[in-house]
Amino acid sequence: MINEIKNQTVGALLGTYPFAAVYFDGHHVDTKGRESVTVVDVFSDFVTAAGEDAVTTADELLEGLSEHVQQMLLFLADDLDTVRSLNLLPGTHKDGTPENFTNITINSGETICIVGPTGSGKSRLLADIEWVAQGDTPTGRTVLLNDQVPDRKWRFSPTHKLVAQLSQNMNFVMDLTVEEFLEMHAESRLADNVSDVVVRIIDQANALAGESFAPTTPITSLSGGQSRALMIADTAILSRSPIVLIDEIENAGIDRQKALELLLSEEKIVLMATHDPVLALMGGRRLIIANGGIEAVIETTEAERVILKELAVMDRRMTDLRNRLRRGERLE
Amino acid sequence: MKLVTVCGPPSSGKTAVILKTLEAFADRGLKAGVVKFDCLSTEDDVLYEKAGIPVKKGLSGPLCPDHYFVSNVEEIVQWGRGKGFDLLVSESAGLCNRCSPHIKEVLAVCVVDNLSGVTTPKKIGPMLKMADIVVITKGDIVSQAEREVFASRVAAVNPKAAVLHVNGLTGQGAFELSSLFDDEEREVESLIGYQLRFTMPSALCSYCLGETRIGESYQMGNVRKMKID
Ligand SMILES: Nc1ncnc2c1ncn2[C@@H]1O[C@H](COP(=O)(O)OP(=O)(O)OP(=O)(O)O)[C@@H](O)[C@H]1O
Ligand SMILES: Nc1nc2c(ncn2[C@@H]2O[C@H](COP(=O)(O)OP(=O)(O)O)[C@@H](O)[C@H]2O)c(=O)[nH]1
Ligand SMILES: [Mg+2]
Ligand SMILES: [Mg+2]
Ligand SMILES: [Zn+2]
Ligand SMILES: [Zn+2]
Numbered sequence: 001m002i003n004e005i006k007n008q009t010v011g012a013l014l015g016t017y018p019f020a021a022v023y024f025d026g027h028h029v030d031t032k033g034r035e036s037v038t039v040v041d042v043f044s045d046f047v048t049a050a051g052e053d054a055v056t057t058a059d060e061l062l063e064g065l066s067e068h069v070q071q072m073l074l075f076l077a078d079d080l081d082t083v084r085s086l087n088l089l090p091g092t093h094k095d096g097t098p099e100n101f102t103n104i105t106i107n108s109g110e111t112i113c114i115v116g117p118t119g120s121g122k123s124r125l126l127a128d129i130e131w132v133a134q135g136d137t138p139t140g141r142t143v144l145l146n147d148q149v150p151d152r153k154w155r156f157s158p159t160h161k162l163v164a165q166l167s168q169n170m171n172f173v174m175d176l177t178v179e180e181f182l183e184m185h186a187e188s189r190l191a192d193n194v195s196d197v198v199v200r201i202i203d204q205a206n207a208l209a210g211e212s213f214a215p216t217t218p219i220t221s222l223s224g225g226q227s228r229a230l231m232i233a234d235t236a237i238l239s240r241s242p243i244v245l246i247d248e249i250e251n252a253g254i255d256r257q258k259a260l261e262l263l264l265s266e267e268k269i270v271l272m273a274t275h276d277p278v279l280a281l282m283g284g285r286r287l288i289i290a291n292g293g294i295e296a297v298i299e300t301t302e303a304e305r306v307i308l309k310e311l312a313v314m315d316r317r318m319t320d321l322r323n324r325l326r327r328g329e330r331l332e
Numbered sequence: 333m334k335l336v337t338v339c340g341p342p343s344s345g346k347t348a349v350i351l352k353t354l355e356a357f358a359d360r361g362l363k364a365g366v367v368k369f370d371c372l373s374t375e376d377d378v379l380y381e382k383a384g385i386p387v388k389k390g391l392s393g394p395l396c397p398d399h400y401f402v403s404n405v406e407e408i409v410q411w412g413r414g415k416g417f418d419l420l421v422s423e424s425a426g427l428c429n430r431c432s433p434h435i436k437e438v439l440a441v442c443v444v445d446n447l448s449g450v451t452t453p454k455k456i457g458p459m460l461k462m463a464d465i466v467v468i469t470k471g472d473i474v475s476q477a478e479r480e481v482f483a484s485r486v487a488a489v490n491p492k493a494a495v496l497h498v499n500g501l502t503g504q505g506a507f508e509l510s511s512l513f514d515d516e517e518r519e520v521e522s523l524i525g526y527q528l529r530f531t532m533p534s535a536l537c538s539y540c541l542g543e544t545r546i547g548e549s550y551q552m553g554n555v556r557k558m559k560i561d
Contacts, residue, residue: 026454026489027461055458055530067491123504131508138359138507155508156494158483164476173447173474184450185477188484227475234477 001066010042011035019190023068027061039065075159075240076190083145083162083242084108086129086269091140094121094292099141101294104287108242111260111270113280116289122273125289126245129271130163131155139292164241166231172219178202179215182234189238197237204262205233208254210323229254236262246272246279257282257312278315281308333412334419335520336513337433339398339459340443341452345469346423347376348500349443351383354421355503356510362418367408369397369424369433376423386415397424398431399532405435406523413521419513432459434529439516442493445470446482453485458530460486465512466493469500 005013010031013020024031029046037045043058056064086106090099106112114122124139132143132150144150145162154162174181182198191197198215206212209229213222222230232254235244244263260282263270272279280286281304288296300308321331340346347368354364365386368376372391380387388411392400401424412420424433434440442463444452447470453460460466466486471479483495494512498505543550 022485022488023491026485028454055461064491068488071487071491123502127504127507136511156496158487158495161480161483164480165471166476167472170475171473172478174450174478181477185481188481231475231477234475239476239480 001070002062005066005069006040006062007038009036009038013039017069017072019072020065020069023065027056027064029061071157071159072190074153083269085146086243087144087147088129088294089142089144090294091128091133091135091137091142092293093290097293099293101297104294104297106269106271108267108269109264110285111264111272111283113283113286114271114273114289115275115280115286120289121292122289124292125287125294126163126247126271126273129243130245132162159240161241163243163245164235164239165245165247166228166235167247170227170231172222172227174219177216177218178213178222178230181219182238185234185238189240191238201230201233201237204237205230208232208259208262210254210319225254229259232259233262236266236268241268243269243271246270246274256315278308278311281305281311333409333417333520334439334513334516334518335409335412335435335523336419336421336439336441336516337424337435338421338441338443339424339433339463340467341445341448341456342425344443344445344448345467345498345500346443347379349467349469349498349506349509350421350423351379351385352498352500352503352506353510353513354385354419355383356507357419357513360510360514362514363416364419364421365412365415365417367412367420367422369401369404369422371397371425386417396431396532398433401433402528402532405433409520409523430457431532432457432462432528432530434459434462435523436527436529437518438520438523438526439464439513439518440529441465441467443467443469444486446474446479450481450485453482453489456489461490462529463490463493465509466490466495467498467505467509468495469498471497472499472501 029042031042034042040058040062043061047054047056047058084107088104090101092098114125116122121139128137128139128141129143131137132145132154133139133141134149135142153160176184179198182201183194186194186197202215209226211223211226213226256279260270272283274280281300284300286298286300287294288298324331338346338350350366357364366380367388367390368374369390369392371393374389374391377387377389388408390400390404401422405422408422409420422433440463442460444456444460444466446468468483468486479497486495496505496509498509
């Protein structure tokens with residue numbers, strides 16, 4: 001790879017690999033007006049000009065660039081991150097006794113709930129999945145992807161994160177408008193058609209949130225519900241992570257059912273640690289956690305689905321009353 | 333004994349991450365100690381002591397903490413070996429964004445936090461560019477999208493590093509980091525003959541030596557002037 005890129009002109013390289021621009025920028029190497037110079041010469045000139053301030057050698061810069069290009073190419077090779085199924089193989093409870101299941105398979109497009117008292121090991125189970133445990137975590141569990149021992153890239157690569165996480169207390173902190181922010185995210189994900197993707201995310205987010213926002217709204221001034229709606233739409237559409245963890249989003253002020261449908265429509269595996277009955281019953285199965293282990297796997301029954309329908313009616317009524325309060329109306 | 337250098341901008345979460353990681357390290361029945369290098373004062377040693385972790389602190393006073401680090405690290409290694417540690421972690425403040433304590437053949441970690449802004453990775457310099465492992469903290473307070481953008485900027489600056497997300501408050505990800513420390517095979521008996529990954533800046537002017545008066549005639553040694561046109 002190094003040999004392949006070093007004698008190309010910068011212009012040719014950026015033509016083939018537009019994403020390499022962030023690498024030059026990250027190392028403060030200015031490429032403007034130098035498109036017809038070879039990569040190796042641009043690096044050598046840069047290092048010479050920096051003199052004693054040079055942080056790296058031209059060789060190191062080349063090596064890094066080659067690594068960056070390879071990683072990005074891997075990232076773009078779609079088939080590599082297709083996760084169709086996830087398998088959990090048993091480990092032990094906190095007291096060392098074995099877990100009593102043989103193999104739990106979760107397929108893409110499926111929602112699973114994780115329930116259990118505080119300290120029981122819910123977060124550890126989610127961490128086992130994120131780290132694709134191979135008997136090397138405190139639980140001794142093994143996680144397989146597509147029935148196979150997974151590639152180690154899932155552990156360390158920033159571009160191949162297995163798990164995207166949505167949790168209650170997250171905020172936006174960047175000083176950008178919704179549109180600018182989504183463009184930046186789309187570019188970092190190397191999305192093909194940035195402006196289309198941005199429009200799609202904003203539409204979906206507005207469908208989830210009660211009150212809609214404009215593309216020019218600063219992300220830091222979104223309401224709690226709008227922020228979460230935007231985070232969910234963005235995660236569903238832009239995140240490449242095949243698994244989404246949802247950690248307690250009960251008071252979200254968004255349409256939870258639609259949010260879940262959006263995530264599932266993108267063929268993700270959704271795992272929720274929640275004790276919210278509406279969310280819990282939306283899942284097809286529940287993993288019951290106690291003493292550090294998975295005690296049981298419960299299928300959501302028909303009777304429970306009837307309860308879910310009742311809850312959904314109550315939920316809508318609550319939302320409706322809340323909206324009327326907001327508009328200054330009487331509730332009687 | 334294994335040795336790990338941990339650096340990163342102030343308040344990026346180094347102490348919090350080291351504390352959680354060493355907790356997980358101790359759960360494996362292994363013994364670890366810490367040495368903390370800072371300029372003027374530090375309260376980190378109290379935090380480590382409270383957690384039952386043996387700690388030595390080094391205050392560089394008027395010197396750059398990273399220069400002070402290299403001048404003392406061999407003695408610190410011998411202290412750690414004398415104590416029978418399986419692992420010694422050095423924490424240093426990285427005040428000038430230009431120095432880096434990383435040593436060739438010694439596991440190097442850089443801690444950066446999600447709140448510091450997306451342009452931070454390219455500003456940090458050798459301590460990030462030359463790290464083997466980059467730990468990103470404070471993911472609990474930003475959105476999933478911001479985490480992804482930040483991590484991709486880190487990867488663009490240091491494509492070779494393993495990138496880990498660790499929450500300094502809850503310890504999420506700390507077990508995983510501790511397993512990387514445990515996997516480290518290189519043992520250090522003495523650092524004599526080892527080399528820094530990157531030269532320290534030659535900061536040796538009259539102001540380094542205590543000069544306070546302003547004016548050309550007081551400026552001696554390695555002085556550099558801005559170009560103003
Ligand atoms: N099977 C196990 N063996 C050993 N330790 C375990 C096991 N399962 C969990 N632990 C440890 O127990 C502690 C509590 O677990 P965890 O944080 O996952 O609980 P939780 O269910 O998420 O609690 P909360 O509801 O308070 O968030 C953690 O330190 C975790 O590493
Ligand atoms: N919310 C949050 N706070 C953190 C995290 N990691 C560290 N902190 C806090 O950030 C502050 C600075 O952390 P500290 O470890 O002292 O940073 P250091 O100067 O790099 O050693 C402390 O108040 C920590 O509690 C994290 O992952 N999330
Ligand atoms: Mg938990
Ligand atoms: Mg500290
Ligand atoms: Zn310095
Ligand atoms: Zn000086």
